[in-house]
Amino acid sequence: MKVKRIVSNIEVHDTAQAQRFYQEILGLDLLMDHGWIRTYGSTEPMTVQISFAREGGSGTPVPDLSIEVDDVDAMHDAMKAAGFAIEYGPIDEPWGVRRFYVRDPFGKLVNILAHR
Numbered sequence: 001m002k003v004k005r006i007v008s009n010i011e012v013h014d015t016a017q018a019q020r021f022y023q024e025i026l027g028l029d030l031l032m033d034h035g036w037i038r039t040y041g042s043t044e045p046m047t048v049q050i051s052f053a054r055e056g057g058s059g060t061p062v063p064d065l066s067i068e069v070d071d072v073d074a075m076h077d078a079m080k081a082a083g084f085a086i087e088y089g090p091i092d093e094p095w096g097v098r099r100f101y102v103r104d105p106f107g108k109l110v111n112i113l114a115h116r
Contacts, residue, residue: 006050007039008065010108017105025078026067056101056111060088063101063111072098072114079112092116 089100
């Protein structure tokens, strides 16, 4: 027996609000839309991961989600230009990632990162 996928489910009142942040800016594909649930992801293979943390590293709070991207600085600029609240960074962390924290439309703290 093997785990094939882990999906984070976030309770919201309006699923359409996810489109701008997760699809338009982050570039995720809309994989499923039943009105009451929308699932965003990638058609490219992703590895299965789930993390458990006491803190977010460097004394930061634990983020609700971590999303790896290919260009942290470009993503930071896009999020800032779209008016999303940047709460930390961008910064190069001692464990080899560049990252920043941003609030999504639902108030969730999202860690956007790239490995250096």
